[in-house]
Amino acid sequence: MNQSLPRWVDIGLIPLANVLLAFCAAGLIVLAIGADPFAAVKFMLAGALGNSEAIGYTLYYATNYIFTGLAVAVAFHAGLFNIGGEGQATLGGLGAGLAVLALDHTGSALVIVPTAILAAAIFGAAWAAIPAYLQAYRGSHIVITTIMFNFLASALMVYLMVNVLMAPGAVAPESRDFADTAALPLISDWLNALGFHVMESPLNLSLVFALVACALVWFLVWHTPWGYELRLMGFNATAALYAGANPRRIILLAMMLSGALAGFVGVNEILGVHHRLLLDFALGYGFGGIAVALMGRNHPVGIVFAGLLFGVLQQGGTELTFEMPQVTREMVVAIQGLVILFSGALALMSRPWFEWSYWFVGRKLAVRKAASA
Amino acid sequence: MAAVASDPALELIGIEKSFGPVHANRDVTMAIPKGRIVGVIGENGAGKSTIMKIVYGLHRPDAGEIRVDGLVVTHESPRDAIANGIGMVHQHFMLVESFTVLENIILGAEQGALLKPSLVAARAELLRLAREYGLQVDPDARVGDLPVGDQQRVEILKALYRGARILILDEPTAVLTPQETDQLFRILGALKDKGATILLITHKLREVMAATDLVYVMRAGQVVAERATIATNREELAELMVGRKVRLKLDKAPAQPGAAVLYAEHVGLTGAGGVALLKDISLTLRAGEIVGVAGVSGNGQTELLEVLSGIRAPSSGNIAFGGASITAGHPVDAGKMRALGLSHVPEDRHRYAMCTAFNAAETSVLGRHRDAPFAASGVLDYPAMREHCAALMERYDVRPRRPEQRAVRFSGGNQQKLVIARETAVPPKVLLVGQPTRGVDIGAIEFIHRQLIALRDAGCAILVVSVELDEVMALSDRILVICAGRIVGEVPAAEADEKTLGLMMANIGQGDAA
Known part of the structure; x- marks a missing residue:
């Protein structure tokens, strides 16, 4: 039985049921x-949402997931599976960091921050463009190449940090601290300035930026001819040819956009939080983004909600390991894994039950209506 | 019914089947007499495939009874059906191409763990069947090397080897040349003479009239009529299938060919691995003329349309259209061709002309999605698309008139009407049409044919590719015959008949058949 369900069941109730199953x-x-x-x-929810600091952390994590979720979604709409979010995020951070290291002596935040954000986008896009080119012109499968590019990104980063960028006298492979002008404003500072008293958290302007990115992706994918071709290509590549689209160009552009979005994780992490270049700041977000996109049905609104859920899991999970010593860090990862499993790989498992119930209830109602009429 | 009186070999009594809310079979009752050829006809979605799948154990009925030789049977799976002497030849053959004929025939019916004794026994049995029914096939030939008609014989032999006395053939002639079809009917006749019962599922009325003794007509899941073949005719059957009067004959005035608008000169196409898919194709399309391309499926028709429409670049030769010259070195993509005035209704609309995720409105601008008014300011204008779609639906009578409905949810005929409406919304100079009525109901076929004639009369140059010879002959003013990627002949439609076209399609009498 492959019945169409109303949208609210399809994109609301079923994902919710899947998360509950996972829990x-x-x-x-x-x-x-x-x-x-x-x-x-209880500990998990309190740890993630219990106070303004907890909420701040949750939203800060969610920001990364929204960026990588959008990255996966954009590529997915073109029928491309971008597994390289991790590497693209790493390169995005590198780009942002290099821009700041080169410019922060000039002093003006109005120059440094936009340049760094642009650099993050360019570095992320360029890192994704190589596998995209190989796919479009040489037929190398993008799943394989993007995975490999994660390892390359990680190796490149280690090399640069250890041999080139490590601050003199530092004990860890980290660059010098950025000048204060290069930091993105914290949301807690803004709220406090407006008279709302909130505790400090790493949540910064990147969240606003992520929401703007959501709106832009939504507009681009669903409201431009390019987005039309992108979706056509994803669902039916031969029809895209028939319609006169250029599949190679679409692959290249979609992957570059995807890489740029993933690269913005570097903005949140490097400009927003760490204020220096370091290793492993993107760890886990690339792959988390796949689950977020899957759960969010590759739609920006869904991705925001799925990103929030993953933010809650990450922040709440961390708190949980503090509160319940027998629950280890690995346990939390296992719980996240279950959510991914149920809302990703098994996302359609519960669908037939809903289809059946919907059909059954619909029939019952029709019978009752007929009886009362 | 006196002409067909005989004990029923197979009886269906009050069969009901629903798939969710879809009522696929309602109270289907049939009595299939022993030793007769019985046609089951109906439009797409009339429920004829469902009822046959129930008989063959692929679906289980919700209610009703099946009797074989008067005994009530329950078919949980095809295994049960085979045990009861029922065999089925599917439209898409279930053969392993890399196996020999003999290996295919014993596949799934091996006796014991060792292959050798089964093969020896099967060879003897196969030779016996071949002698008895005139089903000559080389037992040691690789199935992949056999022509389609022979592959179908292997399928029939497979069923007979398993002891089938009742044979179900699902659209068996879809892939055959007219000669192969005649051969098949001779074989079926021989089987009938030996006492086999044959169920022929088809939508081709000519074949029903030629080969059957009795016809069941299905419509909307129900049996609407039962006729002795000698007591009916094509017009009556068509009317019963569709539920209203249908004109089978296409009226058209003689063509008034104008100036040539598209030339192809020595066009060749080489596929993966250096296979020549098209060889030295030269043709001219003139305004106000319909050129038909006849050929057995898979002889380069698909590639010809792909190359002419700009989807694939030719490997050699030259196509001249609208002032552009298209060669291997200077290909022109499908978008550019469309802008030059070439529209294309592809053979396989699901592969090219539609997208599962798009609704009818989005589908109605496919290929023109960058044009005004749909993307006038670089932003998609959904209200304009819906309005456009609604207008097309009105003009081409696409039902239901719902631009918001996903395109794949429309029936085949309505999908095709939508695609044709889209491709002719801006009157094209050249219209390429592949399989204009594939998967389209009889009622819609008539409509589509009339639209194509009207376009021709309005001065459009039309190229029609179809594997339905009737259709090519009815529509065309001039017929090109394609075989193995080469145009092997040209016949004015007025002089064309099935026999000569069939011989040309098989490229008989020409030395270079590949």
Whole structure:
């Protein structure tokens, strides 16, 4: 039975049910190690949403997931599976960092910050452009090449940090600290200035930027002829040819846009939080982005919600390991994994139940209506 | 019914089947007499495939009874159906191309763990069947090397080897040349003479009239009529299938060919691995003329349309159209061709002309999505698309008139009407049409044909590619015959008949058949 369901069931109820299923499965695991699953949920939610600092952290994590989720979604609409978000994010951070290291003596934030953001986009896009070119003109599969480019990005970053960018006398492979003018404003500072009293958190202007990116992606994909061709290409590449689109150009542009979006993780991390270049700041976000895009049905609105969920899981999970010592960091990763499993790989598992219920309820209602008429 | 009186080999009594809310079969009752050829006809979605799948154990009925030789049977799977002497030849053959005929025939019916004894026994049985029914096939030939007609014989032999006494053939002639079709009907006749019962599922009325003894007509999941073939005619059957009067004969005035608008000169296309897909194709399309391309499916028709429409660049030769010269070195993409005034209704609309995710409005601008008014300011104008789509639907009678409905949810005929409407919305200089009525109901076929004639009369140059010879002959003013990627002949439509075209399609009497 392949019945169409109303949109609110399809994009609201089913994902929600999948998350609940994931939590039930996670609860069983928590139970198995002898902890109280209800307490765990409580600690997790309180840790993620309990106070302004917790919320700040959750939103800061969510920002990264929104960027990488959008990155995966844009590529996916063209039928491309970009697994290289991690590497593109790393390069984006490198681009932003290099721009700041080169410019922060000039002093003007109005020059430094936009240049650094642009550099992040360019570096991310360029890193994605290589696999895209190989796919479009040489037929190398983009899944393989983007995965490999993650390793290359990581190796490149280690080399640059250790051999070129490491600050003199530093004990870790980190660059010198940026000048204060290069930092993105913290949302907590703004809110406090406006008279709302919130605790400090790493949440910065990048969140606003991520939401703007969502709107832009939505407009580009659904409201421009280019987006029309992008989606046509994703669903039916031969029809794109028939319609006169240039598939190679679409592959190249879609992947560059995707890489640029992933690169903005570097803006949030390097300009927003760390204020210096370092290793591993993008760890986990590239792959998390795949799950976020899957869960969010490759739509910006869905991606915002899925990004928030992953932010909650990350922040709440960290708090949970503090509050319940028997729940280790690995346990939290396992819970995240279950959410990915249920809302990604098994996303369609519960659909037939909903289809059946919807059909059944619909028929019952029709019968009742007929009886009362 | 006196002409066909005989004990029923197969009876269906009150079969009901629903798929969710779709009621595919309603109270289907049929009595298939032993030793007869029985046609089951109906439009797409009339439920004829469903009922046959129920008989063959691929679906289970919700209610009703199946009797074989008077005994009630339950077919949980094709295994049960085979055990009860029912065999099925599917439209798409279920053969392993890299196996020999013999290996294919014993596949799934091996006796014991060792292959050798089965092969020896099967060879003897195969020779016996071949002698008895005139089903000559080399048992040691690789199936992939056999022509389609022979592959179909292997399928029939497979069913007979498994002891089938009731044979179901699902659209068996879709892939055959007229000669191969005649051969098939001779074989079916021989099988009938030996007492086999044959169910022929088809939508081709000519074949029903030629080969069957009895016809069941299905419409909307129900049996609407049962006729002895000698007591009916094509017009009546068409009317029963569609539920209203249908004109089978196409009226058209003689063509008034004008100036040539598209030339192809010595066009060749080489595919992957250096295979020549098109060889030295030269043709001219003139305004106000319909040129038909006849040929057995897979002889380069698809590639010809792809090259002429700009989807693929030719490997050699030259196409001149609208002032552009298209060669291997200077290809012109499909978008540019469209801008020059060439429209294309592709053979396979799902592969080229539509997109599963798009609704009818989005589909109605495919290829023109960058043009005004749909993207006048670089932003997609959805209201303009819907308005455009609604106008097309009105003009071409696409039902339901819902631009918001996803294009794939329309029936085949309505999808095709939408595609043709789109491609002719801006009157083209040249219209390429592949399989104009594939998967389209009889009622819509009539409409589409009339539209194409009207376009011709308005001065459009039309190239029609179809594997339905009737269709090519009815529409065309001039017929080109294609075989193995080469145009092997040209016949004025007035002089064309099925036999000569069929011989040309098989390229008989010409030395270079590949």
